[in-house]
Amino acid sequence: MDFVYVDEVQDLTMKQLVILKYICKNVKEGFVFAGDTAQTIAKGVHFRFEDVKCLFYKEFLHEEKKELNRKLSPLFNLSQNFRTHAGVLNLAQSITELIYHFFPESIDKLSPETSLVHGEAPVVLDCGCHGDAMSVIFRKQGNDSENLISFGSDQVILVRDDSVKDEITKRIGRRAIVLTIFECKGLEFQDVLLYNFFKTSPLQEQWRIIYEYMVENRLLPGNQESLPQFSHLKHNILCYELKQLYVAVTRTKQRQVPKMVDDRY
Template identity: 50%
Template sequence: MKFYSLSSGVVNHLLSDREGRELDLPFEVTDQEMEIIIQHRSSFIVGRSGTGKTTGLTMKLFQKEQWHHLALQGCSVIENSTAEQSSAATEGKVIRQLFVTVSPKLCFAIKQHVTHLKRFACGGSHSAQRSLIDMIDFDEEESQFKDIQDSFHDIPPSYYPLVITFHKFLMMLDGTLSNSYFSRFQDASIPHDQLRNSRSVAFQAFFRTKEVNYEQFSSLYWPHFNTQLTKNLDAACVFTEIISHIKGGLGAIEACDGKLSQEDYVKLSEGRSSDITKPKREQIYEIFQDYEKMKMGNGEFDMADFVIDLQRRLKHEKYVGDQMDFIYIDEVKDLTMSQLALFKHMCNTVDEGFVFSGDTAQTIARGTDFRFQDIRHLFYKNLCWSQELISMRIEKTKGQISEVYHLTQNIHTHAGILKLSQSIIELIYRFFPFSIDVLKPESSLIYGEAPVVLESGENENAIIKRFGNSGNIVGFGAE
C-alpha cells in the first residue's frame, strides 16, 4: 500500500485541474531520494534497477522548475539558500534544463512524467501551452523528436525542460557546429539539405546502413579478421575495448587524434583495474587496426568516430548554442568517457549543473565499460579543472567533489528476488572484480519468497513460451 500525506502541495495539485481529467499524484520520495533532490552540488547517483534513480532525477528537475516558477511570480516565501541558487537561472525568462537518456522508451516515459510535473508546477496552465505527448511509437526516435530542431541554436522556451535521447543530443550538437560530420558521406541519393536533417527518412536509412554497431561488428567484420588473432578472444570483449578504451576512454580524450596509441593501450594492463594481459591487448590492437582499415574501405563509421569528430570541432570552434543551467544524464553506464566529455561545453555552472545517474550492473548498450569512479575522475579532470576554468578557481575549492550517492531501497521488487539477485552480484564481484561498482546490498520493505527460475531451450524465449506473445513484452539489457 502507498500512503500520501495530504500536504498543501498535494491539495494544490488536486485542485489544479479544471477539466475533470484523472490526475496522477506526485511520487512520495524516500529519504535517500530526498537527500539527492536537495543536494545543490553536482552529484553522482548509483543504484540497481528499481531503487529510484530516475525518480530522483525527474523530481530534482521538477523542483528546479518550481523554484523558477515561484521566482518569476515574485514569491517571497522561498528560503534564502533556495533563492540564491535560483537567482542566476531566473535572470532570463526560461530555466534551461537538459535531460539525456540512452533508451528511447525511457525517454518517452520521462517526457510524459515531466509534462505532468510541469503542469503541476504551473498550476495547470502549462497544458494550454503544450498538450500532453501523443501516444506515438516511442521506439522511433524520428517520430518522438519530429518537432525538435536539429541544433541547440535558440530552442523555443516552451521546449524546456528538454528531454532527449543521447543519439538526438549528438545530432543536435552536430547541427550546432559547422561542417557536419556526415557531409563527408554524402552521395547522390541524399540531397544536401536532407543530410543535415535527422528527421529525414532518407537520412535515417543512410545512418542505419552506414553505422557499425556491435551486431554489424560481430556478424560482418569479426569473421574476416585473422583467425590467429581472434581464436582466443570474444567479439563483445574486443568491441568494448575498441569503443570504450582505444577510441572512447579517458586517455583517448587527450590523444591528438582521439585514439590511444598501441603503446599506451598495452600499458593499461599495468593498471590495477585491468584483467586483460599485455599479449591479449597487442592482439586486440591489431584487430582494431584491421577494423579501421575495413571500415574506411566500406565507407562506414561507428559512434566513436562521430564523437571524435565532434570533440575535434569543439576544440577549434566555440560552441555557440544554448547554454544549459542544469544537465541530467541518466543511464550513464551506456556512455563512454569521450561521450560524457561533450557535455562540458553545454553548461558553465560546473559546480552545481551536472547530475550523473546509472548502474554499471545494468548495461543496455554493447561496447561500453566503466565504473562510477571513472566518471568522477573525468568530472574532476576534464570539467572542474579544464584549462579555461583553472584560472577562475581558488585553491581552497580543490577536491570538493560530491560523493557518489548509493540508492539501496528497492521500490519495485520484494526481498526474495533481491536476495537471489544479490547472490549473482556477489559472483560478479568475485570473478569479475573490476567490472562493476561494489554497493551495499539492496533492501525492500516487502517480504517475499525466492523466485522460480524459468529455464529455456537454446533458441526459445522462456517468457513468450509461458505467457504468449502479447506484444507488450519489453526486452532487457544488451539483448
C-alpha cells in the first residue's frame, strides 16, 4: 500500500500500530491516524496521540531518520463538529475537563469542539414517586398520547454491562434497542437514554470526589477542606468511568438530546 488511513485509532494498542510499518513503506507521507482519545474504553488500551508520534519516530523512521532531517507532521485538532449540537458538546466537554483535571497524562489536551447548531443540554428523567424508570417509560403501548418516548431504530437504551442489558431486555422485550456502552462505540442515534449509569458504577459514593473540581472552579459553593481528597491509587477507576460516560453522551445525533435516567441520583 502507498497510503494507510486509520480511523478510531484510539482502540488499537501500540503493538498493533507497529504492524502497519510492514504494510506501507511510504513513511514520509503515507500514514494518517484519526481518533478521539477520550473514547479509550477498550480494556488494556491507554492511548494518546503523543504516544503515537513517539512510536512513529522510533519504529517507522528508525532506519531512515538519519536521512530525514525534519519533524513529524503536526497534530490537527478537528474542533468543528457537524453531527452534534452545542448542548451535547458542552456536556461532553465538561467530562473531558474532569479527565484533564484528575488524569492529565491519560488524554491529549485539545481545543473544545464547537457546533453551528444550538441545542438544549441533555436532561435527567426523574421518576420520583412513580417507581422504576423503565416501567414509567414503557407503561403504555401503541400510539397512546401518554407515551413518554417513542422508541425505534433511531433510539437506544445504553447500559453499563451485559448483566444490566439482560435485565432490561427481559423487562421491555423488543420494544427498544438495548446496548452496552462498549457495543455502541462508533454508532449514532437520534435519542440516547443512558440508564442507571451512576447506580451501577463501582465508584458508588466516591463520585463525590468531583465536588473538589466543582468547588475549585466555582461551580459549586462549599469548603474544600470538607471535601474528600483525590488519590490516584484510590480513585484510578474514575478515569475509565469518565471516558465511558463521554462515549455514552456523544452517541446522539444533531437533532436530539440524550436522556440520562438514574433511579439513584
